Amino acid sequence: xRLYLQRLDEEGLTAPRGKLGRVITEKGRSLIKAERLIHxxxxxxxxxxxxxxxxxxxxxxxxxxxxxxIAIVEKKDFIAHxxxxxxxxxxxxxxxxxxxxxxxxxxxxxxxIPEGHIGFCTVCSVTLNGVLLKHGIPTxxxxxxxxxxxxxxxxxxxxxxxxxxxTIDPQQLFIRGRMTSYLGAIRDCNGKIGAGFRExxxxxxxxxxxxxxxxxxxxxxxxLRIGTPSRELLNIPVREGCCGVIVIGGLNPVAxxxxxxxxxxHYALSxxxxxxxxxxxxxxxxxx
Numbered sequence: 001x002r003l004y005l006q007r008l009d010e011e012g013l014t015a016p017r018g019k020l021g022r023v024i025t026e027k028g029r030s031l032i033k034a035e036r037l038i039h040x041x042x043x044x045x046x047x048x049x050x051x052x053x054x055x056x057x058x059x060x061x062x063x064x065x066x067x068x069x070i071a072i073v074e075k076k077d078f079i080a081h082x083x084x085x086x087x088x089x090x091x092x093x094x095x096x097x098x099x100x101x102x103x104x105x106x107x108x109x110x111x112x113i114p115e116g117h118i119g120f121c122t123v124c125s126v127t128l129n130g131v132l133l134k135h136g137i138p139t140x141x142x143x144x145x146x147x148x149x150x151x152x153x154x155x156x157x158x159x160x161x162x163x164x165x166x167t168i169d170p171q172q173l174f175i176r177g178r179m180t181s182y183l184g185a186i187r188d189c190n191g192k193i194g195a196g197f198r199e200x201x202x203x204x205x206x207x208x209x210x211x212x213x214x215x216x217x218x219x220x221x222x223x224l225r226i227g228t229p230s231r232e233l234l235n236i237p238v239r240e241g242c243c244g245v246i247v248i249g250g251l252n253p254v255a256x257x258x259x260x261x262x263x264x265x266h267y268a269l270s271x272x273x274x275x276x277x278x279x280x281x282x283x284x285x286x287x288x
Contacts, residue, residue, distance in 0.1 A: 194249030202229030
């Protein structure tokens with residue numbers, strides 16, 4: 001043990017403190033953080049699976065919890081950009097049509113809303129995984145990406161990040177990196193929006209189509225495309241015996257702030273929220 005500690009001292013990872021023993025140096029803490037990061041690969045994929053299983057929303061009864069994202073932004077900035085946010089929803093570039101505004105001082109799980117700000121809650125697309133699972137359809141979340149639009153039609157994915165190869169939500173990376181183009185999408189239907197790619201068993205194809213229609217009626221419609229069995233979807237290969245599914249990203253509306261140079265904090269897959277505590281985006285003004 002003494003020799004091991006001596007080697008750590010020599011490498012600058014620990015430092016002796018006499019009778020008090022040793023302390024880990026800044027270099028040592030950085031190494032520990034890096035090692036933990038490697039073990040966290042696949043964290044997003046595992047988190048998606050956990051939240052999918054734990055949400056309780058019942059489509060038939062229209063009640064239970066759904067998975068939400070939270071964005072914190074100054075209230076005055078939110079009001080100033082409300083027309084662009086509502087346009088993202090109205091053009092169908094958002095995950096469903098339901099939202100909720102959290103007032104300053106309120107809290108959702110570990111997220112607290114500071115003074116002068118609001119919490120903008122949107123439904124996370126992981127909610128769709130949960131609905132499918134409760135109807136016997138297992139969903140394999142493969143990656144999140146940027147989907148290019150031309151005249152309002154999805155043409156191809158231009159960027160992709162696999163869920164099992166990242167420690168942070170890919171949509172947050174695209175939005176923070178200002179790689180999206182929602183202002184263009186809502187202006188002339190040409191731009192880049194966030195979307196996820198899933199696979200479901202081919203036997204569930206018809207049921208998935210039926211559920212997609214029902215989800216639209218309850219404000220949770222976000223299935224952009226459900227492909228045919230064993231056929232590629234927007235040039236993305238699909239495994240034999242599966243159908244590709246493209247879902248619209250839940251963080252999409254808040255990308256407007258980043259594109260407009262407005263400071264915003266994102267909390268993807270943040271918490272669960274009761275479905276009946278949400279309301280249509282058309283009612284946002286009433287809650288400000």
